[in-house]
Amino acid sequence: MIRLFSFWRSLATYRVRVALNLKGLTPDDEIEVNLMKGAQRAAAYRAVNPMMALPALIDGEAPVLFESLAIIEYLDETRPDPPLLPKDARGRARVRGLAQIVACDCHPLIVPRVREYLEHELKIDEPARMEWCRHWHVQALAALELHLGSQETGRFCHGDQVTIADICLASQAAGARLFGADIAPFVNVARIVETCHRIDAFARAHPLRQPGAPAT
Numbered sequence: 563m564i565r566l567f568s569f570w571r572s573l574a575t576y577r578v579r580v581a582l583n584l585k586g587l588t589p590d591d592e593i594e595v596n597l598m599k600g601a602q603r604a605a606a607y608r609a610v611n612p613m614m615a616l617p618a619l620i621d622g623e624a625p626v627l628f629e630s631l632a633i634i635e636y637l638d639e640t641r642p643d644p645p646l647l648p649k650d651a652r653g654r655a656r657v658r659g660l661a662q663i664v665a666c667d668c669h670p671l672i673v674p675r676v677r678e679y680l681e682h683e684l685k686i687d688e689p690a691r692m693e694w695c696r697h698w699h700v701q702a703l704a705a706l707e708l709h710l711g712s713q714e715t716g717r718f719c720h721g722d723q724v725t726i727a728d729i730c731l732a733s734q735a736a737g738a739r740l741f742g743a744d745i746a747p748f749v750n751v752a753r754i755v756e757t758c759h760r761i762d763a764f765a766r767a768h769p770l771r772q773p774g775a776p777a778t
């Protein structure tokens with residue numbers, strides 16, 4: 563029994579949804595936590611994930627799993643086929659590094675709690691908040707683009723197999739779209755994202771394909 567706490571717009575949940583799809587797993591239960599209504603801060607969800615952030619996942623009787631990269635690596639260790647990390651240590655370090663540019667260096671700067679702090683505490687208006695989010699996306703995209711120019715890159719971020727780096731890259735692209743950052747100038751990024759979008763496991767997991775998402 564897999565229970566996923568999720569919301570259509572959550573980029574971190576998108577990452578976990580792709581991993582679940584790639585592993586052929588479907589959550590038995592998806593519990594919506596509406597980030598636009600602040601439901602992540604309700605006591606009931608805080609008891610699930612004290613960080614008050616999505617996603618969280620329960621796999622059978624195990625304790626609640628939290629943090630998208632930790633969840634994805636857990637899924638990869640418990641369901642090794644298909645593998646989402648390379649076999650060699652250097653390859654794994656590169657893939658984790660690329661993934662962390664997205665999940666640790668960029669994404670935390672644009673999440674609701676940060677945008678709400680900018681709005682309510684620092685009184686920063688909507689256009690400036692959007693520019694903040696766009697700026698951090700572009701910074702990360704520029705770094706990723708340089709990395710992806712290396713010869714270790716293949717059809718995907720690392721060789722020709724999907725890895726955690728591709729999952730994170732796809733979430734970076736979805737975030738860029740939400741915050742008006744154009745990925746087209748980043749040609750390696752754009753090519754790999756396009757390749758990922760053609761894979762059903764990615765396409766089905768996309769935020770804009772989830773219940774509650776606006777029709778675009």
Ligand SMILES: N[C@@H](CCC(=O)N[C@@H](CS)C(=O)NCC(=O)O)C(=O)O
Pocket residue numbers: 571572573574575597602614615616617628629630631665670673674675676
């Ligand atoms: N580092 C965490 C990020 C979790 C996170 O911040 N998730 C966002 C949605 S993508 C969230 O729930 N934010 C709630 C908030 O900021 O109030 C992960 O990768 O799982």
